[in-house]
Amino acid sequence: MRFLETFFNPAVIGQYLPDIIAAMWVTIYLAVATVLTGVLLGAGLACIRAANLKSVNFCIIVFADVMRALPPLVLILILYFGMPSVGLSLSAEVVIWLVLSSVLTAFAEEIFWGGLTAVPAGQWEAGRATGHSKFQTLIYIALPQAVRMGIPPLVNRILATTKLTALGSVIGVKEILSVASSAQSFSGSATPLTMAAIAYMIIFIPAVIASHWVERRFSYKM
Amino acid sequence: MNMFLATFFDINIMMQALPLLLKGAVTTLKLCAVVIICGLFGGLMLALRALSPRGWLRWGSVIYIDLFRAIPPLVLLIFVYSGLPFAGLELAPFSAVVIAFFMNNSAYFAEVFRAGINAVPKGQTEAARATGLSPTQTMIHVVLPPAIRNVLPDLLSNTVEVVKLTSLASVVSLSELLYSANMARSVTYNASPLVLAALLYLAVLWPLVRIISRYQRGLAVK
Amino acid sequence: MSQHRAMLEIHALEKRFGQTEVLKNIDLKVREGELVFVIGPSGSGKSTMLRCCNRLEEPTSGAIMIDGARITDIPRRDLDKMRLKVGMVFQGFHLYPHMTVLKNVMLAQVKALGRSKAEAEARALDMLDQVGLKHKADARPSELSGGQQQRVAIARAVALDPKVMLFDEPTSALDPELVGSVLNVMKDLRQKGMTMLVVSHEMAFAREAADRVVFMDGGYVVEQGPPEEVFGNPKSERLKAFLSRVSGTAAA
Numbered sequence: 001m002r003f004l005e006t007f008f009n010p011a012v013i014g015q016y017l018p019d020i021i022a023a024m025w026v027t028i029y030l031a032v033a034t035v036l037t038g039v040l041l042g043a044g045l046a047c048i049r050a051a052n053l054k055s056v057n058f059c060i061i062v063f064a065d066v067m068r069a070l071p072p073l074v075l076i077l078i079l080y081f082g083m084p085s086v087g088l089s090l091s092a093e094v095v096i097w098l099v100l101s102s103v104l105t106a107f108a109e110e111i112f113w114g115g116l117t118a119v120p121a122g123q124w125e126a127g128r129a130t131g132h133s134k135f136q137t138l139i140y141i142a143l144p145q146a147v148r149m150g151i152p153p154l155v156n157r158i159l160a161t162t163k164l165t166a167l168g169s170v171i172g173v174k175e176i177l178s179v180a181s182s183a184q185s186f187s188g189s190a191t192p193l194t195m196a197a198i199a200y201m202i203i204f205i206p207a208v209i210a211s212h213w214v215e216r217r218f219s220y221k222m
Numbered sequence: 223m224n225m226f227l228a229t230f231f232d233i234n235i236m237m238q239a240l241p242l243l244l245k246g247a248v249t250t251l252k253l254c255a256v257v258i259i260c261g262l263f264g265g266l267m268l269a270l271r272a273l274s275p276r277g278w279l280r281w282g283s284v285i286y287i288d289l290f291r292a293i294p295p296l297v298l299l300i301f302v303y304s305g306l307p308f309a310g311l312e313l314a315p316f317s318a319v320v321i322a323f324f325m326n327n328s329a330y331f332a333e334v335f336r337a338g339i340n341a342v343p344k345g346q347t348e349a350a351r352a353t354g355l356s357p358t359q360t361m362i363h364v365v366l367p368p369a370i371r372n373v374l375p376d377l378l379s380n381t382v383e384v385v386k387l388t389s390l391a392s393v394v395s396l397s398e399l400l401y402s403a404n405m406a407r408s409v410t411y412n413a414s415p416l417v418l419a420a421l422l423y424l425a426v427l428w429p430l431v432r433i434i435s436r437y438q439r440g441l442a443v444k
Numbered sequence: 445m446s447q448h449r450a451m452l453e454i455h456a457l458e459k460r461f462g463q464t465e466v467l468k469n470i471d472l473k474v475r476e477g478e479l480v481f482v483i484g485p486s487g488s489g490k491s492t493m494l495r496c497c498n499r500l501e502e503p504t505s506g507a508i509m510i511d512g513a514r515i516t517d518i519p520r521r522d523l524d525k526m527r528l529k530v531g532m533v534f535q536g537f538h539l540y541p542h543m544t545v546l547k548n549v550m551l552a553q554v555k556a557l558g559r560s561k562a563e564a565e566a567r568a569l570d571m572l573d574q575v576g577l578k579h580k581a582d583a584r585p586s587e588l589s590g591g592q593q594q595r596v597a598i599a600r601a602v603a604l605d606p607k608v609m610l611f612d613e614p615t616s617a618l619d620p621e622l623v624g625s626v627l628n629v630m631k632d633l634r635q636k637g638m639t640m641l642v643v644s645h646e647m648a649f650a651r652e653a654a655d656r657v658v659f660m661d662g663g664y665v666v667e668q669g670p671p672e673e674v675f676g677n678p679k680s681e682r683l684k685a686f687l688s689r690v691s692g693t694a695a696a
Contacts, residue, residue: 006308065435069382069427071389074400074420078230082413085229114438159291160383166294170393177297181304190308193301197293204292348500349538349597353552353604354528363551367542 012191016183020195023179028203030096030175031162037101038161039154042108043143049113050138060109067106072164075099080171092171104161111154115146151218155211163204176200232414239406239415246402247422253316253388253398257323258381264324265331270361272336283332290329296390298322303394315396323387330380338373339365375437382430385423399423448475450509451639452497452608457506459492466492468663470506474608479640481650481671484660485686490643493660494610497641498530499523511607528556531601535613537593539585539600545572546581549600557604564603571599575629591622595629602633609633611642627653647690651675659683 049060079095090098119142127137169178180196272283290298299322306313313321342365350360370377392401403419452474459467467489474480482490495501497508499515507516515526539548549568553559559567572578575595577588585593594614601609611630615623627649634640634653644650650657650671657674659667661682667674678684 003309007305065428065431066424069386069424069431070420071386071400071423073389073392074403074416074423077400077404077407078413078416078420081407082229082416085413086226110435110438163294166296167390169296169300177294177300181300184304190301190305193297193305196297197301200293200297201289205288208288208292343536343538345534345536345538346540349532349534350540350552351524352498352500352527352530352532352534353600354524354526354556355552356524356556359555363555364540368540371542 006190007194009189009191012183012187012189013195015187016180016192016195019179019183020176020192020199023174023176024199024203026093026168026173027165027175027199030093030100030165030168030173031203033097034100034104034162034165035158037097038104039108039158041101041105043112043147045105045109046112046116046146047138047143049109050116050142063102064106064109067103068110072099072103073167073170075102076167076171092168092173095171096165096168096173100161100164103164104157107157107161108150108154111150111157112143112146115149116142118149119145148218152211152215155207155214159204159207159211162207163200166200228412230413230417232412235406235410235412235414236418239403239410239418242402242406243399243415243418243422246397246399246419249396250385250388250398250400253319253323253391253396254385256320257327257388258384260320260324261327261331261380261384262377264328265333266335268328268332269335269339272332273339287329287332287336290325291333293326295323295326295387296393298326299390299394315391315394318394319388319391319396323384326387327380327384330383331377334373334376334380335369337376338369341372342369375434378430378437379434382427382434385427389423448477449512450474451476451478451511452641453507453509454493454497455507455509457493457496457508458504459489459496459501460504466663467496467503470663470665472658472665472668474639474641476639477634477637478655479634479642479653481654481657482641482643482660483645483647483650483657483686483690484666485689488660489663490660491612494532494612494641494643497608497610498527498532500532524556528552528604529607531604531606531609533594533597533601533609533611533614535616537585537590537597537617539593539596541585544582544584545577545588545596548585548596549603552600553603567603568599571603572596574602574632575599576625589622590618591625594618594626598626598629598633602638608639608641611640611644613643613645615644615646645690647675659686661686 045060045064049057076095076099079090079099080092083090123141123145124137127141128134132140165175166177168175169181172178176196176199180192183192184190268283268287271279272287274280299319302313302322303315303318346364346368347360350364351357355363388398389400391398392404395401397405399419399422403415406415407413450473452472454470454472457467457470458465470493472480472493482493484490492501496503497510503516507514509515510526510529518526539545540551543551546565546568549571550561550564553564553567554561569578569581572581575598577592577595577599580588580592580596585596588596598614614630615626618626623646627646630640630642631653642654654671656668657671658665659674659680667678667680667683674683675687678687
């Protein structure tokens with residue numbers, strides 16, 4: 001009973017439900033912006049890498065490595081606290097979007113590039129032999145196959161990256177976790193945190209289930 | 223340019239902050255060791271349960287895995303650290319972090335192990351059982367060795383994720399690497415300690431990220 | 445032959461997968477030292493029957509006895525002991541890819557039979573010698589041809605001193621030129637007195653080496669007898685049709 005009172009207090013739920021729902025939209029909005037930017041830029045970088053320009057590729061590889069190796073929270077703090085000193089104040093939302101998009105771009109680039117290198121050489125030759133330019137072969141023949149191969153790992157990575165929107169709470173983005181945290185301290189009840197957990201489940205469980213489906217559907221490994 | 227250097231790469235401030243950061247790095251390493259070892263073990267157990275034929279064990283594990291893949295680790299951490307005290311369970315930051323990240327990571331490791339075990343052909347199990355090996359012996363001697371070898375890159379990349387994840391412990395004031403760096407930043411009003419922390423993370427994780435890329439490329443070519 | 449006791453007996457065996465009846469009232473007896481060959485079109489239930497004999501597949505009803513002991517009654521936890529008495533060779537070999545050939549043959553001897561490592565190794569080397577592959581003891585399965593892998597799989601099973609050996613299409617996955625080496629190993633085993641139940645499409649081998657040929661179709665045993673009778677003087681229409689189909693392809 002005490003447990004219910006602590007984690008599922010109806011009065012507290014009623015009071016903060018509108019705030020949490022508003023915060024869910026912020027989370028969804030950030031997540032969608034991150035996915036669109038990250039996946040498109042990732043695919044773009046993988047294509048540029050296919051052009052095989054040494055110095056450009058070096059930059060892409062360093063970018064992808066650093067973004068995959070650094071904890072996103074470090075980047076968030078550096079941008080949020082450091083940029084104002086060089087005269088560039090970014091809003092907390094923009095910082096989260098920038099960092100998460102960069103992280104997703106890096107992973108997506110690696111996944112698409114892995115897919116491109118796995119497309120058999122015969123496919124490239126067939127494309128060129130039927131009169132396509134190198135660029136056309138890349139866009140119409142190689143990239144679609146690379147994307148298909150990359151879908152299962154990409155979905156998992158999208159899930160992992162969009163969940164990081166919760167890091168927005170550290171710098172005051174009004175997303176689910178930060179709204180729930182402040183509600184928790186105002187109300188002196190753990191119920192808002194339960195609401196946050198449920199809110200995340202509502203958003204991400206469909207994504208987890210979709211990831212299982214996609215894995216079965218697009219599995220190419222064995 | 224000078225302003226940029228002074229904000230992000232002030233050598234003096236970095237040198238002053240270094241001892242504090244190194245102390246934090248030791249905590250980070252301890253945290254990683256505990257979470258990775260527990261996560262690997264728990265993940266393996268979960269995967270075996272999730273693949274077992276018995277109904278309730280199987281469904282319990284499958285639901286556990288999906289649930290903790292859907293909830294952002296920071297939400298889990300805040301829940302364990304600030305939510306559980308309402309139920310009379312007060313945890314030290316280190317324990318709270320270990321518990322929250324164990325829940326998150328065992329789910330991720332379980333997914334990796336499950337994929338690896340599923341990829342071992344069914345004939346292997348049948349052949350082993352036909353020679354009189356018990357289910358447990360079959361799992362240990364016949365199924366797990368190739369399964370683990372198949373997913374080594376994924377295990378390694380999950381390990382990298384754990385190291386990055388531990389930076390979230392700074393949010394609950396556990397004085398690990400990022401927390402120490404952020405402390406130094408707020409004292410010096412300068413972002414250089416955060417950049418130094420980033421460099422320390424990179425020193426450890428960049429080589430691992432390189433290895434993962436190599437490994438995955440190797441698989442793709444094969 | 446007839447004075448020998450039955451080593452493997454199948455009584456009124458039935459197997460259903462959901463609504464589909466795969467085996468209907470199968471009766472079959474294999475005497476000690478006998479080589480019984482099972483032929484029939486694909487989907488006739490041959491493999492399922494074989495897999496019931498070591499309970500890789502659970503029979504729906506009926507009884508199976510190995511060396512006089514009813515294996516269809518024993519509890520699941522005692523299955524492992526029973527399976528030591530029944531060796532099985534699969535179409536797909538299923539050698540363990542992460543172990544050397546020698547370790548493949550040793551594993552169950554040590555873990556399931558409880559032999560010492562030294563004893564198991566000596567036996568494994570002896571078995572590998574018998575199948576002509578002693579020189580490959582330290583190789584990995586992936587370095588062997590299909591025929592060599594199947595001979596190792598036979599060695600792995602026989603090393604456990606089973607009472608009966610089951611062969612589930614042992615040569616179907618092999619290139620034609622590799623089939624002979626596996627059949628020779630099987631002939632050898634028969635000469636040494638092993639009791640064998642073989643599901644296979646190698647009709648020539650059946651004629652030459654089988655004591656009895658069993659024809660299955662649609663989940664029934666339709667006809668059985670000595671090879672010269674089954675092949676030379678088939679009685680049922682179904683067997684005649686089957687033989688003319690197969691000989692059409694086999695003769696080519």
